[in-house]
Amino acid sequence: MDKNQINFCFTLPLCILLTAAKATADWGNWRGPNHDGVSMAGNLPDTWSETENVLWKLTLPAAGSSTPAIMGDKILLTVEVEGSVQLLCISTSGKEIWRRKVCDAKGGQKNGEKTNASPSPCADDSNVFIMTGTGEVVSFDYSGKEKWRFNAQERYGRFKLGFGFHSTPVLHEGRLFLQLINTAYQIVVCIDGLSGKELWKVDRPSDGVAECFHSYASPTAHRYGDVNVVITHGHDYTVGHDPKTGRELWRIGELNPKDKYNRTLRFVASPVAHKGLVVAPSAKNRGVAGIMIKTARGLIGPGAKSEAWRIEKGTPDVPSPLVYNNHVYLCRENGTAICLDARSGEQYYHERVYAQTYRASPVAANGRIIFTARDGTFSVIKAGPTLEILAKNKLDDQFTASPAINNNRIYLRGYQSLYCIGKK
Numbered sequence: 001m002d003k004n005q006i007n008f009c010f011t012l013p014l015c016i017l018l019t020a021a022k023a024t025a026d027w028g029n030w031r032g033p034n035h036d037g038v039s040m041a042g043n044l045p046d047t048w049s050e051t052e053n054v055l056w057k058l059t060l061p062a063a064g065s066s067t068p069a070i071m072g073d074k075i076l077l078t079v080e081v082e083g084s085v086q087l088l089c090i091s092t093s094g095k096e097i098w099r100r101k102v103c104d105a106k107g108g109q110k111n112g113e114k115t116n117a118s119p120s121p122c123a124d125d126s127n128v129f130i131m132t133g134t135g136e137v138v139s140f141d142y143s144g145k146e147k148w149r150f151n152a153q154e155r156y157g158r159f160k161l162g163f164g165f166h167s168t169p170v171l172h173e174g175r176l177f178l179q180l181i182n183t184a185y186q187i188v189v190c191i192d193g194l195s196g197k198e199l200w201k202v203d204r205p206s207d208g209v210a211e212c213f214h215s216y217a218s219p220t221a222h223r224y225g226d227v228n229v230v231i232t233h234g235h236d237y238t239v240g241h242d243p244k245t246g247r248e249l250w251r252i253g254e255l256n257p258k259d260k261y262n263r264t265l266r267f268v269a270s271p272v273a274h275k276g277l278v279v280a281p282s283a284k285n286r287g288v289a290g291i292m293i294k295t296a297r298g299l300i301g302p303g304a305k306s307e308a309w310r311i312e313k314g315t316p317d318v319p320s321p322l323v324y325n326n327h328v329y330l331c332r333e334n335g336t337a338i339c340l341d342a343r344s345g346e347q348y349y350h351e352r353v354y355a356q357t358y359r360a361s362p363v364a365a366n367g368r369i370i371f372t373a374r375d376g377t378f379s380v381i382k383a384g385p386t387l388e389i390l391a392k393n394k395l396d397d398q399f400t401a402s403p404a405i406n407n408n409r410i411y412l413r414g415y416q417s418l419y420c421i422g423k424k
Contacts, residue, residue, distance in 0.1 A: 027404040027411075030067040030120035030168050031361065035220045036274045037322045039365035039405035046368065046380050047391045048410075048421045055409065055420045056094035061086075063112030063398070063415035065359065066120040066168075069128065070406040074142060076128045077413065080105050080115040085132045087121065089144060092406070094420060098144040103136040112415045113359060113400050114164060119218075120401075122171040127193060129176055133165045137178070139196060148196030152180060152189075156201075160184040161214050162266075172221035172230060172243060175199065181215035181234040188219070188232050188246055202246035208236035210263035212256060222273035227293050231278060234267045238280035238289075240296060250296035250306075252289050255282040262286070269316045270361075274323035277308060277342060281315040281330075288315045288330065290345055309345025314338050316358075324364035325383050331362050331371050339385060348385035354392060359400035372399050376414065395419060 031037045045053045062081040068090075069076045074097070075090040085102040105116035116133035123129065127147060131137045135153035140146055159165050160183040169178045169191075176191040186206065190199040206212075215234020221243065222229050229240045229249060238252040256265045262284065269281040273293065280289045288311050295306040302310055319331040323342055330338040335355050339348040353371055360372035368390070369381040376395040382388040397414030404411040410421040 025407055027070040027406045028123045036272050037363045041365045041405050041408050043408045044366050045423050048393045050396055053421055055422045058094050058418045064115055064117050065113050065400040066117055067402045068404050068411055068413055069121045069123040070404055071123045076121045078117040078121055080117040085117045100144050102130050102138050103132055118166040119168040131169050157185050166216045168218040170219045170221050177219050177230050179219045179232040183213040200246045206235040211266050212236050214266040216268045217270040224276045231271050233271045238271050252280045252300045254301045268318045270320040272321045279321040283317050285313050286315050287312045318359050320361040322362045329369055331358055333358050349387045351387050353379045360402040363403045365405055374398055
């Protein structure tokens, strides 16, 4: 790859950066305004506890792992309770405004990681969108009025997955994109956000077998300069699609190498795209690939022109990658942090931050990276090539949802409570 290609991906004019900072305060998707886990917030606390920098704490009706969506002064959150999936609308002052039943949800487990409310809501200025483990796809406005609905299993076929449906749709430029990758069928669908009508549907072929059909990952989307792509992840490949038509633009291969094929390699961690670079994880300590989207074409294997780097092992199994200030951060499910150079893939460190179980994806803001352990320990790391742990903050709850950041506040969805963290 030449120097100009690298500079394209990691340089932005100041005017564009300032415009983005102004326009991206809301956290309308589970990985934030740009689908990459990065916030422009600049005044967040490094430390918090049950008695420090908790602006408010709201008891929730049930445990869960979906990340809240935050638009303006409203927080949207899903729970499975009393045999149904429900949508809660909560003010940013910590008061429940309304709740609506989304659908019946018989058979969901009480474990907060395995409910029919696992997919996170997403939202724009006018509407909030929910998909459930039962396949229900519903839109509400901010008064709680239902706008439209359909059931993806009724429309496209029954899901066939080993551990239930957990993929969060991605909302991108007024359209909702669903990846339905399971043993029964593998498709990508584009839905009009205003009407709920299908705009296109494409097959997503693969030569994968067995459990590799099962994807629990979520799609993402990325616009950067003249790059505009929807990215799906599962069944051995990461695939870039034209958002207008669904046409396949490229696919990243060898995430499950054929010469050492693993028939149980189901993808859970989702890809991330940031400033023209897509980072594609795999599973079970296999590899991670960094691909330059602008030059991506066809099947991309090791050594391809568009490949910035590829590592053979170290992938997170559940938490998704993060790219921030020219570094890639990987949070493995045992608390090991890996930092790579985003341009070359050079490893800077590979160290245990805090030994626990990790399900949430890391987020970044204000020169800090936040890792979320299930036992309620939040490690705040200084961004950069040297591991510097600034704080380990403990809350009295369990956490498998990813943090959301809005207007210099961090929202943490626990099994028992929703926390709002900020400087008092």
